[in-house]
Amino acid sequence: MKRNKNTEYLFKLNISGLGLMIIIVMMLSFFQGCAPTKFTPVKSPEIRFELTSKYNVEKLLSEIKKPEKMKVIFINKDFKKVPINEASYILVTPKEYTKVAALLKLCHTYKNIILEQEKLVNIQIDITNSLKEFIKLEYMKSEHYKELWTNAENQYLQERYDHKVDKVIYNGTILSIGTIMAILLIL
Numbered sequence: 001m002k003r004n005k006n007t008e009y010l011f012k013l014n015i016s017g018l019g020l021m022i023i024i025v026m027m028l029s030f031f032q033g034c035a036p037t038k039f040t041p042v043k044s045p046e047i048r049f050e051l052t053s054k055y056n057v058e059k060l061l062s063e064i065k066k067p068e069k070m071k072v073i074f075i076n077k078d079f080k081k082v083p084i085n086e087a088s089y090i091l092v093t094p095k096e097y098t099k100v101a102a103l104l105k106l107c108h109t110y111k112n113i114i115l116e117q118e119k120l121v122n123i124q125i126d127i128t129n130s131l132k133e134f135i136k137l138e139y140m141k142s143e144h145y146k147e148l149w150t151n152a153e154n155q156y157l158q159e160r161y162d163h164k165v166d167k168v169i170y171n172g173t174i175l176s177i178g179t180i181m182a183i184l185l186i187l
Contacts, residue, residue, distance in 0.1 A: 006097050038154055041146055047139050049132040052125045056118075 074087030092100070 008043045027055055038157075044139070044142065044146070049136065049137060051132065054122055054125060070094070072102065 070092065073091040074082055074084050075089050075091050076082045076086060077088050079089075
C-alpha cells in the first residue's frame with residue numbers, strides 16, 4: 001500500500017500528539033500520586049480522674065465505742081430496790097456519776113471537733129476535685145489547640161500541593177501550546 005505525503009505527515013502528527021498526551025497524562029498522574037499526606041500530630045494520652053467522694057462523719061460517729069453499762073440501782077418512792085418497770089428513781093454512785101458527766105462532756109467535745117473536721121476535709125476534697133476539673137479542661141484545651149494546628153498544617157500542605165499542580169499545569173499548557181506551534185510552523 002502506498003502512502004502519500006499527507007497521510008505520512010498525519011500519521012507522524014498522530015504519533016507525536018499521542019506521545020505528548022501520554023507524557024502529559026503521566027506527569028499529571030505522577031504529581032497526583034505525590035499529593036501531600038495529612039499532617040497528624042502525636043496523640044496525647046487521655047487523662048481521667050474519678051472525683052473524690054465527700055467525707056461523711058456520721059459513719060464515724062456511729063462507730064464510736066459505747067461506754068460500759070452503768071451500774072445503777074432502781075428504787076421506788078420509799079427508797080427500796082425494785083425492778084426497772086416499777087422504779088420511780090435511779091440511784092447512781094458518785095463514781096458512776098462522774099464517769100457519765102465526763103463521758104458526756106468528752107462526747108460533746110469530740111462531736112464538735114469532728115463536725116469542724118468534716119467541713120475542713122470537704123473543703124480539701126472540693127479543692128482536689130476543682131484541680132481535677134482544671135486538668136481535664138486544660139487537656140481538652142490542648143486537644144482543641146492541637147486540632148486547630150493540625151487543620152492549619154493540612155491546609156498549608158494542600159495549598160502548597162495545589163500551587164505545584166497549578167504550576168505544572170501552567171508549564172504543561174505552555175509546553176503543549178509551544179509544541180503545537182512548533183509543529184504548525186514546521187508544516
